[in-house]
Amino acid sequence: MCGIVGYLRKAKATDERSIGAVMLDMLHALSTRGPDSTGIALYGSPADNELRVWVKLGDDNPHPGIEQAVLERVGALTSIHDAVREGECLRLAVRPVDAANLEREILQAAPAAEVFSIGTRLELMKQVGRPDALDRQFHIAELSGTHSIGHTRLSTESRVDISHSQPFWTHGVTDLAVVHNGHITNYHKLRHRFEHRGYRFYTENDSEIIGPYLQEQMKTGSTLQEAMERSTRELDGTFCYLVASAEGLGFAKDFFCAKPLVMVETDDYVALATEEIAIRRAFPDAPPPREPGANAMQFWSLGE
Amino acid sequence: MPEIDCNEKDTRDINRQIKALVADGEAEIVVRNPAARHNIAVGLIQPCRVLIDGSVGYYCVGLSDGPDVEIKGSAGWGLAENLMSGQVVLHGNAGNSAGATMHGGLVAVHGHAGARAGIAMKGGTLIIGGNAGYMTGFMMQKGSMIICGDAGEALGDSIYDGRIFVGGEVASFGNDAVIEDMTKDDETFLRETLENSGVKAPNSGFKKVVSGKQLYNFDKKDFARWRHAL
Numbered sequence: 001m002c003g004i005v006g007y008l009r010k011a012k013a014t015d016e017r018s019i020g021a022v023m024l025d026m027l028h029a030l031s032t033r034g035p036d037s038t039g040i041a042l043y044g045s046p047a048d049n050e051l052r053v054w055v056k057l058g059d060d061n062p063h064p065g066i067e068q069a070v071l072e073r074v075g076a077l078t079s080i081h082d083a084v085r086e087g088e089c090l091r092l093a094v095r096p097v098d099a100a101n102l103e104r105e106i107l108q109a110a111p112a113a114e115v116f117s118i119g120t121r122l123e124l125m126k127q128v129g130r131p132d133a134l135d136r137q138f139h140i141a142e143l144s145g146t147h148s149i150g151h152t153r154l155s156t157e158s159r160v161d162i163s164h165s166q167p168f169w170t171h172g173v174t175d176l177a178v179v180h181n182g183h184i185t186n187y188h189k190l191r192h193r194f195e196h197r198g199y200r201f202y203t204e205n206d207s208e209i210i211g212p213y214l215q216e217q218m219k220t221g222s223t224l225q226e227a228m229e230r231s232t233r234e235l236d237g238t239f240c241y242l243v244a245s246a247e248g249l250g251f252a253k254d255f256f257c258a259k260p261l262v263m264v265e266t267d268d269y270v271a272l273a274t275e276e277i278a279i280r281r282a283f284p285d286a287p288p289p290r291e292p293g294a295n296a297m298q299f300w301s302l303g304e
Numbered sequence: 305m306p307e308i309d310c311n312e313k314d315t316r317d318i319n320r321q322i323k324a325l326v327a328d329g330e331a332e333i334v335v336r337n338p339a340a341r342h343n344i345a346v347g348l349i350q351p352c353r354v355l356i357d358g359s360v361g362y363y364c365v366g367l368s369d370g371p372d373v374e375i376k377g378s379a380g381w382g383l384a385e386n387l388m389s390g391q392v393v394l395h396g397n398a399g400n401s402a403g404a405t406m407h408g409g410l411v412a413v414h415g416h417a418g419a420r421a422g423i424a425m426k427g428g429t430l431i432i433g434g435n436a437g438y439m440t441g442f443m444m445q446k447g448s449m450i451i452c453g454d455a456g457e458a459l460g461d462s463i464y465d466g467r468i469f470v471g472g473e474v475a476s477f478g479n480d481a482v483i484e485d486m487t488k489d490d491e492t493f494l495r496e497t498l499e500n501s502g503v504k505a506p507n508s509g510f511k512k513v514v515s516g517k518q519l520y521n522f523d524k525k526d527f528a529r530w531r532h533a534l
Binding site: 256257258260262275276277279280281284288289290291293294 | 340
């Protein structure tokens with residue numbers, strides 16, 4: 001049992017709250033479903049000529065030398081516009097370079113580190129504990145942007161730490177992030193297959209398979225939406241996941257329709273949540289939501 | 305008319321207050337600001353009328369016998385689960401498993417219903433004004449269901465008994481769910497039940513779906529059918 005939420009604000013919306021504040025409201029409402037950890041992937045305004053990078057330097061108060069090593073290596077590769085330390089994590093804004101190369105260089109400088117995200121707009125923040133803990137560390141309520149997905153986790157199959165928390169960024173695909181509620185029961189089979197093809201997995205969390213699955217489909221020419229569509233038949237188990245990219249966000253649901261999700265779309269916004277309680281918290285006057293059916297998939301692009 | 309404001313109250317307090325007002329003989333109780341919270345108005349076993357002014361979460365009016373509840377919003381999973389008697393009217397959409405295992409009474413959903421509405425129904429009447437989701441009426445054992453819109457895949461899968469009326473299209477039938485001709489009694493029941501409920505429905509064109517009763521007893525000759533069903 002986890003909680004997932006998604007929010008996309010349409011261009012003509014007049015809501016003056018920050019995206020972060022809306023997300024935090026929704027996450028608070030679902031924290032009873034997932035008290036173990038909380039995280040969000042938030043898409044801010046694009047800056048010209050900039051990549052945003054989130055790196056976990058290590059667990060439990062990583063040594064300052066690790067941060068220094070990462071900064072030196074990244075600085076040798078490209079120019080660093082900004083570097084901010086938030087707990088175990090380091091956020092960098094850098095002049096764009098090849099993302100795969102950037103990730104490789106960071107891991108060479110700090111082998112125990114993990115790159116949480118690279119994107120032109122994606123900011124990926126996660127932490128153990130409830131939404132309050134996330135907000136204290138990252139000041140979520142102040143963050144602005146266009147859309148976001150978030151997660152509250154109740155761990156059922158892998159350990160509780162920051163790495164096993166969600167969202168998961170899809171390594172190698174800038175800006176693509178996933179949150180998931182459910183179980184992917186062909187995870188081990190798929191992971192084994194993908195590892196043979198060179199994918200690296202950083203956790204034992206079955207949710208981490210969704211990003212590489214979508215990436216693998218897109219490598220063979222599918223669009224993201226076609227990949228999501230196919231996933232409803234090829235991922236096994238009871239699941240519901242949300243995907244976000246720089247272009248927008250969407251959801252996909254399993255064949256059995258065994259995991260909850262409700263959605264509301266108005267002229268101003270799209271809101272998705274595991275339970276309506278999250279939508280009511282952020283949008284008390286929202287119209288009655290709808291529960292999508294088995295194998296359902298939908299994607300909303302910004303500006304539509 | 306007494307009102308209960310759910311704000312700042314825990315669920316147990318809300319339900320205790322509803323029951324205390326029922327015990328005091330109040331004719332009608334209004335519940336404000338339910339905010340899609342779970343387990344509101346559960347375990348009502350005295351006749352009473354409760355009006356819920358907004359959306360509710362999971363298991364609303366669950367495990368109840370005899371109440372008359374109207375909900376002016378939508379509902380999460382398991383609306384009126386195991387209802388023994390009474391009436392539950394929902395003006396919005398229902399999540400999965402509305403009217404699950406209900407034994408009697410009436411559940412009327414004016415909007416759409418998610419997957420598995422009326423799963424293991426054992427009696428009573430479930431009306432869905434809009435469309436019904438995947439595996440509606442799964443393992444239904446008794447009672448009547450009326451779907452005014454379309455039905456999703458695997459309608460009436462492994463149905464033992466009871467009847468499902470569908471006004472719209474059926475995406476696919478479940479194992480051993482078959483169409484049967486309507487009787488005069490069916491027509492009368494359908495017309496009267498829909499009129500009394502106030503749910504908007506097509507005037508004609510309903511199909512009746514029942515159990516083909518081919519799965520009652522295992523026979524090795526029918527292995528192929530069983531393999532599919534299981």
